[in-house]
Amino acid sequence: MGVLLRAQGVSKSFGGVQALREISLSIDQGEIYGLIGPNGAGKTTFFNALTGLYSCDRGEFEFDGKPLKVRAPHEVARAGIARTFQNIRLFANMTALENVMVGRHLRTRAGVIGAVLRDRATRAEEQAIEVRARELLDYVGIAGRANDLARHLAYGDQRRLEIARALATEPRLLALDEPAAGMNATETASLRDLIEALRRDGITILLIEHDVRLVMGLCDRVAVLDYGEKIAEDVPEKVQKDAKVIEAYLGGSLA
Amino acid sequence: MRMNLPAFARDPRFSWVGMVLVAVALVALPFVVGGGFGNSWMRVVDSALLYIMLSLGLNIVVGFAGLLDLGYIAFYAVGAYLYALLASPQFGLHLPFWVILPLGAAVAGMFGVILGAPTLRLRGDYLAIVTLGFGEIVRIFLNNLDAPVNVTNGPQGIAQIDPVRIGGAALSKSQQWFGLTVPSVYLYYYLFVVLTLLVIFVTVRLEDSRIGRAWVAIREDEVAAKACGIDTRNIKLLAFAMGASFGGLSGGLFAGFQQFVSPESFSLLESIMVLCMVVLGGMGHIPGVILGGVLLAVLPEVLRSGAGIWQRALFGKILIDPESLRMLLFGLALIAVMLYRPAGLWPEARRRREMAAAGEAPGKRA
Numbered sequence: 001m002g003v004l005l006r007a008q009g010v011s012k013s014f015g016g017v018q019a020l021r022e023i024s025l026s027i028d029q030g031e032i033y034g035l036i037g038p039n040g041a042g043k044t045t046f047f048n049a050l051t052g053l054y055s056c057d058r059g060e061f062e063f064d065g066k067p068l069k070v071r072a073p074h075e076v077a078r079a080g081i082a083r084t085f086q087n088i089r090l091f092a093n094m095t096a097l098e099n100v101m102v103g104r105h106l107r108t109r110a111g112v113i114g115a116v117l118r119d120r121a122t123r124a125e126e127q128a129i130e131v132r133a134r135e136l137l138d139y140v141g142i143a144g145r146a147n148d149l150a151r152h153l154a155y156g157d158q159r160r161l162e163i164a165r166a167l168a169t170e171p172r173l174l175a176l177d178e179p180a181a182g183m184n185a186t187e188t189a190s191l192r193d194l195i196e197a198l199r200r201d202g203i204t205i206l207l208i209e210h211d212v213r214l215v216m217g218l219c220d221r222v223a224v225l226d227y228g229e230k231i232a233e234d235v236p237e238k239v240q241k242d243a244k245v246i247e248a249y250l251g252g253s254l255a
Numbered sequence: 256m257r258m259n260l261p262a263f264a265r266d267p268r269f270s271w272v273g274m275v276l277v278a279v280a281l282v283a284l285p286f287v288v289g290g291g292f293g294n295s296w297m298r299v300v301d302s303a304l305l306y307i308m309l310s311l312g313l314n315i316v317v318g319f320a321g322l323l324d325l326g327y328i329a330f331y332a333v334g335a336y337l338y339a340l341l342a343s344p345q346f347g348l349h350l351p352f353w354v355i356l357p358l359g360a361a362v363a364g365m366f367g368v369i370l371g372a373p374t375l376r377l378r379g380d381y382l383a384i385v386t387l388g389f390g391e392i393v394r395i396f397l398n399n400l401d402a403p404v405n406v407t408n409g410p411q412g413i414a415q416i417d418p419v420r421i422g423g424a425a426l427s428k429s430q431q432w433f434g435l436t437v438p439s440v441y442l443y444y445y446l447f448v449v450l451t452l453l454v455i456f457v458t459v460r461l462e463d464s465r466i467g468r469a470w471v472a473i474r475e476d477e478v479a480a481k482a483c484g485i486d487t488r489n490i491k492l493l494a495f496a497m498g499a500s501f502g503g504l505s506g507g508l509f510a511g512f513q514q515f516v517s518p519e520s521f522s523l524l525e526s527i528m529v530l531c532m533v534v535l536g537g538m539g540h541i542p543g544v545i546l547g548g549v550l551l552a553v554l555p556e557v558l559r560s561g562a563g564i565w566q567r568a569l570f571g572k573i574l575i576d577p578e579s580l581r582m583l584l585f586g587l588a589l590i591a592v593m594l595y596r597p598a599g600l601w602p603e604a605r606r607r608r609e610m611a612a613a614g615e616a617p618g619k620r621a
Contacts, residue, residue: 051482077484085482091475094468102472106484108465112493115464116457122464129465169484 002065004029004204005050005081005173010059012042012049019045020056021228027173032195032205034219034236036212038248041225043208044086047177050206051083052076064172077106082171084162086178086208092151096142096161099150100133103168136164140194156187163194167203174198175206180214192218216240224248281448285441296556297440301512303552304447305505308454310532310548311541312501315458317530318539319467320494321474323383325526326370326390330499332521333366334359334506336397336407339516342417345408352419356507363503364496366393371495375488378477390526398518412517419446419511427514443512450508454501458541461497470494471539535592537599546601558584 005027012020019042027033035043049056052073061068063079091099108129114122137143140160145153150161159179166174176195180188192214199205209215215222216236223233226248232239239245289297313327337359341350370389374382401409418427418439426442461467469490472480481487510516528551536547562577562584592600 053478053481072486073478073481074484074486077482083482085479089476089479089482091472091479093475094471098468098471102468102480102485103483105465105469105472110465112461112466112497115466116460118460126464165483 002029003027004064005206006062007046007050008060008062010046010049010056010061012045012054012056019228020049022059023225023228023230024059025223025230025233027204027206028220030199030202030204031220032199032207032218034215034222035206035208035225036210036215036222037225040227041248042228043225044177045228046225047083047175047206047208050076050175051081074106077169077171080170080172081175082166082169082173083175084159084166084177084179086181088158088162090150090158090161090165093149095147095149096137096153096157096164097130097133097146099161100136100164100168101129103136103165104129104132106169133164133168136167137161139167139197140164141190156183156191159183159191160194167198171203173204173206175208177208178210179207180209180211188214282445285444289438289441294438294440297438297444299553299556301440301443301447303549304444304451305509305512306529306532306552307451307545307548308447308501308505308508309529310536310544311454311458312498312505313529314498314533314539314541314544315461315470315501316494316498317533318544319462319470319474320491322491322494323379323386324495324498325383325387325523325530326393327386327498327502327529328521328523328526329370329390329393330363330366330502331506331509331525332393332397332518333363333499334503334508335510335516335520336413336506337362337503338507338510339413339416340406342511343413344415345413349417352417352421352507352511356504359507360500360504363506364500366503367495367497367499368492370499371492375491387523387526390521390523394518394521397521407518410518412515412519414515416510416514416516418514419443419508421446426511447508447512450504454504455541455545462541466490466493474539531589535589535599537602540599540601540603543599543601543603547599550600554588555581555585 003026007023007025010020010023011018023042023046025033035046037043045054048054050061052071052075055071063081068076068079091102094102108125110122110125114125134143134146137146140163142153142157142160142164145157145161150158153161163174163176163179179195180191183191188211195205195207195218207215207219219236221234222236222239224231224239224242224245226244231244231248232242234242284300285297288300309327309331312330313324316322316324316327338352338355340346341348341355341358342352343349370386374385377385397407398410400407401411407413418425420426424430426446427439429436429438430442431437469480469485472483472485473487473490477487509520532547532551533544534547535551536545537543558581559577562575562580563573566573566575566577566580596602
């Protein structure tokens with residue numbers, strides 16, 4: 001299996017704070033790659049740099065063997081990288097179905113003229129968008145809520161909806177920013193099933209997570225960030241025993 | 256349209272009958288209003304139709320895409336002046352209206368892009384300030400473009416504009432239809448109704464499309480919209496252009512209808528008036544916006560004539576000049592609406608698509 005995403009020396013600073021320091025990592029096709037670290041370690045900054053919300057000061061990304069030169073967020077999505085957000089960002093006043101339909105925007109074509117004339121091609125496309133959106137809602141397990149406004153969904157369902165919306169863009173790499181945050185044990189367990197199903201269906205996953213049990217149980221490899229630096233990268237069992245990781249999480253002076 | 260219709264209303268037979276009834280009402284309206292209350296009231300109705308087109312255009316920008324535009328009337332001005340310059344003795348040009356109107360819509364749409372391009376990164380208050388400035392710039396330009404080369408005739412405005420002519424018949428003169436004398440204001444009414452229906456049709460179609468969803472997505476959460484692969488720059492520019500082109504269309508009609516334009520007609524107050532129609536009616540909801548346009552166009556005129564009559568009836572004489580009283584009452588009405596119906600008079604019914612009403616998995620709904 002080849003490398004899907006490679007980050008090379010990615011750095012980003014805000015004022016005097018070095019949020020990311022020469023981060024290099026590579027994610028293989030089809031793996032679940034965990035990104036962990038204490039609060040403020042730079043995990044979300046890395047996500048934002050990857051998905052084009054921030055431009056990085058130095059360094060570059062390579063996706064599927066090609067340099068990811070495009071830097072606008074929608075171009076990153078077009079290249080095949082989709083994401084969810086740590087603080088859920090849904091289109092609150094649209095229905096669940098409409099949220100996912102927006103995700104199809106990228107892979108569809110209808111313009112103003114098509115929309116007004118509603119010719120056969122446009123109608124067929126609209127139909128296909130809706131069918132696909134319903135499939136995805138079903139896939140993440142919230143088909144029954146299709147016509148509810150996104151803001152009326154339960155918290156766990158909102159997380160699922162965000163994943164469905166991201167899937168609608170047909171990503172090869174799905175970046176999940178703390179998908180289990182605020183979930184109870186049952187919800188986390190079913191989220192875990194969902195992520196594993198995604199992997200089985202050929203989607204590579206980059207996962208930021210605080211829930212250590214979820215990360216350790218799910219991920220093939222894990223990278224640990226601390227103060228913007230990558231301090232470890234390995235299979236979960238080894239990372240857990242890494243002295244630097246333990247120090248980062250528990251504080252150095254205890255030793 | 257996303258309306259909460261009762262079950263019988265969704266029956267195709269009903270909607271067919273409904274459409275015929277609406278058509279009959281629209282055809283008969285001038286004879287009822289004009290015949291019953293006088294032709295000056297038909298003028299009010301005509302201008303209300305222009306306002307509906309304007310508010311539907313602004314609704315695309317403000318209601319759908321969520322971009323606050325306080326200079327919208329500039330596009331109305333562009334359309335109006337384009338018509339005035341191309342069909343008046345000003346330059347000796349007399350192009351037919353069916354050339355000028357599409358051209359006016361296109362040029363106004365271009366102005367929409369010109370306004371939109373530098374403001375793409377702005378939101379909320381900042382966008383409002385820039386658009387407000389843009390509206391004023393256009394008006395001041397029109398006011399001062401009489402020197403060194405006289406283009407717009409400055410504050411005097413452009414007069415003797417050609418009326419709209421259809422098949423050689425000028426709409427500014429009464430026509431004989433089947434032995435019936437149809438005054439000019441009726442003729443313009445029919446033209447405006449047709450174009451208003453066209454604008455409504457386009458807006459409704461756009462709302463329920465890939466483009467319309469992208470607009471609403473940007474309104475709801477721009478960052479998420481970008482992450483979903485929406486090129487927010489192009490989609491926002493498209494909203495500005497579409498909104499502006501409706502403004503330009505309406506402006507062209509205004510010029511042909513009034514046969515006179517001057518910069519005075521395009522003041523900031525007009526922009527705010529159109530914005531009020533959108534907000535009061537129910538932002539983003541097409542029937543609400545239409546209602547807002549009708550009410551705010553007609554209400555000041557009702558108050559103008561009513562303020563004197565009511566005072567006489569109550570006190571036996573006129574205590575306050577009706578002209579100043581009507582704006583006071585108008586202001587009070589606006590405040591009352593915003594206090595008691597903050598989402599607008601006819602806000603978007605919670606979007607239950609027809610599927611939901613059909614009872615798909617009703618047990619699961621919270």
